[in-house]
Amino acid sequence: MNDGNQHDLTAAQRRAQDAVRSLTRPAADPDFRARLKQDFMTGALAQQAGQADAAVRKPFRPWMAWAPVATAAVILVMVFVTNPLPAPQVIAVTGEGTVTVDGRTFSAADRDAYAGLLGPGSRLEVAAGASVDILYPGAMVMRVESGSEFDLPGRPGRWIGRRLDGWLKAGEVSIMTEEGFHGNHLAVGTPDGTAVISGTLANVMVNDQVTCICLFEGHLRVESPDADLGNVEAGKRWVLHRDGSAPEYLPIAPPHQEHMEAFAKDRREP
Template sequence: MIDREAENSGDGEPEVLGRIRGLTPPRAEPSFRERLKRDFVSGSVGDRPRGVAISPHRRRPILGWASGLSAAAAVAFLVAALNQPPRWTALPSGGSGNVVVNGLSIPVRETAELTRRIRPGSRIRLESTKELDLVSSGVLAMQLSPGTEMVLPPPPGRWFGRGARANVAGGLLRVTTGRRFHGARLAITTPDATVRVTSTTLAVIAQPAGTCVCVLEGTAHVGPHRGAMTRVRPGSRCEVAHGGQTPKTGDMLDAERPRLVDLRDRMQAVMN
């Protein structure tokens, strides 16, 4: 069956085409004609416009920065961890009595509890019948005599934080340094004097009459808080009287020589 509308749809085509042919072509604008003439003379008619290169959008390197910061933080954390010296450890004591740590009394024979309690800045008073040894392995060893009261210093770090300070309010403190202490500094203050320790073995005796420092080996510098420092050589002692400004030097006390030798020799295994 034939669709009549479709059959008749082409009847008007000749008429439409005739009308289109009879239309007057639009006149080109003068500017267009001039540009076309110029392009024809130059031979650039038909040239396609060159494409303009568009630089790709660059993403901000947020991820790169974040990765860099994370890596730097990890390195800083690792360096800080490796710089940390061994913590203070209390060694077994043959005496009886207590150690007062920041006001808390702990039996001197409970070395595990003492080790847990003592830390840099702790105020310690030894109320025992015998000495107490505290060790930061490879760095520093300290021996407190009965009746000694002091503020514990931080062991010097491996690469930075190499300076430390201790305070002896009264009593007798013996010190020997280890292999990892080399290049570090320890300042020990008493009511009357300041002692600057490098690599050495020495005793600091703080009494009401003044301070006496005996050096077994190495060197130390001793002086009043507001006075010049005196260099103390091995086998010598330096005394700063209470309220005095002029240190006096001489041979080390006979009683201290065997005690310091014993401390140094016993700590050889953990200091080197």
């Protein structure tokens, strides 16, 4: 309120105004005034103000904005670097004959000479009379049978599942997956179709007339050039004819069943 508006005040408001104006101004505390003067003269007051300001407004460093991004990038690199499981290993050879790896031929019995050459995409040819068992540590084991030409798949993923592509040109491959294979899919391509194996015990055979894809245990899907034939029941097989005849869905033949049971027993026994 200012003096120009005095005529607008009520009697009660004037009494309140007079009461406020009659109050005495509070005296400053002598000790406080002395401390304030001392802080001002020594610069302590400015230092305290600067500390408070620094606590509120910390200096901006450009690298701090990128720190979370850099951390995430390091984590992603570590995941992808450590994701693939170990490379394939030759763990057993039976029979006699030769083994050819990417065009280099060895005695099948001399596995130390060729075992280190095997890797994702390697072409493995096993001559008649021999078979080779290949272990992908912690994930699966494959038996490449006599008379086979097989391009090895990649390594399964440890943290992130992957689709692993192999190619069977001729012969027979038996596959048994292990616990570490979970989340991965092995796609064995052939001239007539593809077996996409999620686990656990399967077999793919190719000759000059047909491809036969069998599931003994677990999960498997068959894809042909003309259609996705869907999931296969355990104990069943798809026969894909090269002459264009309709695919056949049949029970597994007893001799083949016995053959696969022997393979599984060999691999499961210590």
